[in-house]
Amino acid sequence: xxxxxxxxxxxxxxxxxxxxxxxxxxxxxxxxxxxxxxxxxxxxxxxxxxxxxxxxxxxxxxxxxxxxxxxxxxxxxxxxxxxxxxxxxxxxxxxxxxxxxxxxxxxxxxxxxxxxxxxxxxxxxxxxxxxxxxxxxxxxxxxxxxxxxxxxxxxxxxxxxxxxxxxxxxxxxxxxxx
Numbered sequence: 771x772x773x774x775x776x777x778x779x780x781x782x783x784x785x786x787x788x789x790x791x792x793x794x795x796x797x798x799x800x801x802x803x804x805x806x807x808x809x810x811x812x813x814x815x816x817x818x819x820x821x822x823x824x825x826x827x828x829x830x831x832x833x834x835x836x837x838x839x840x841x842x843x844x845x846x847x848x849x850x851x852x853x854x855x856x857x858x859x860x861x862x863x864x865x866x867x868x869x870x871x872x873x874x875x876x877x878x879x880x881x882x883x884x885x886x887x888x889x890x891x892x893x894x895x896x897x898x899x900x901x902x903x904x905x906x907x908x909x910x911x912x913x914x915x916x917x918x919x920x921x922x923x924x925x926x927x928x929x930x931x932x933x934x935x936x937x938x939x940x941x942x943x944x945x946x947x948x
Contacts, residue, residue: 845888851879852897853916857943858936859909860927868943876901890919906930 855871869875880898883891897912910927917926931939939945 843882843886845890848879848883848888848894849890849916849919851875852894853913853920855901856909856913856916856927858939859906859930860913861910861929861931861935862913862925862927863946864925865943866925870940871901873902893919 850867851869854867854869855875857865857868858871876898880895880902883894883898888894893915897915900906900908900912907930909930913927914922
């Protein structure tokens with residue numbers, strides 16, 4: 771048996787390395803998935819996948835309506851849209867992705883949430899209704915509520931930006947306010 775391992779070691783090592791690497795990647799994904807244990811499902815009952823969450827840092831999406839898409843709006847879309855809009859209002863050490871918060875986007879998203887049936891619908895309606903009225907005094911708490919639904923571990927909001935800080939952030943989303 772020892773002689774077989776000696777003679778085939780060069781062939782066997784790459785297979786073992788690939789097997790260990792694949793196991794490590796699968797383990798990493800399972801333990802870092804932003805939707806692990808959240809129970810977030812789409813309006814059609816589709817299980818959310820981590821591919822929905824952008825991992826690019828500091829992307830600013832400036833479209834007329836970033837929420838206008840042909841697919842059904844699932845719960846992962848809703849929680850991400852609220853989360854990414856809140857970045858405009860909150861102080862946090864790290865922020866990924868940003869949707870500019872506008873009254874039209876808030877109204878549109880609130881309407882879609884009220885039309886569907888989501889596991890955390892009450893949270894979304896409460897936050898969006900408050901924002902619709904122009905009340906952002908608890909935007910950090912709102913951010914952290916949806917951030918926790920995504921099992922957030924990095925980028926917890928630590929406060930609400932001043933109007934001046936918000937203007938600076940909109941000019942440069944890479945700026946940090948702790």
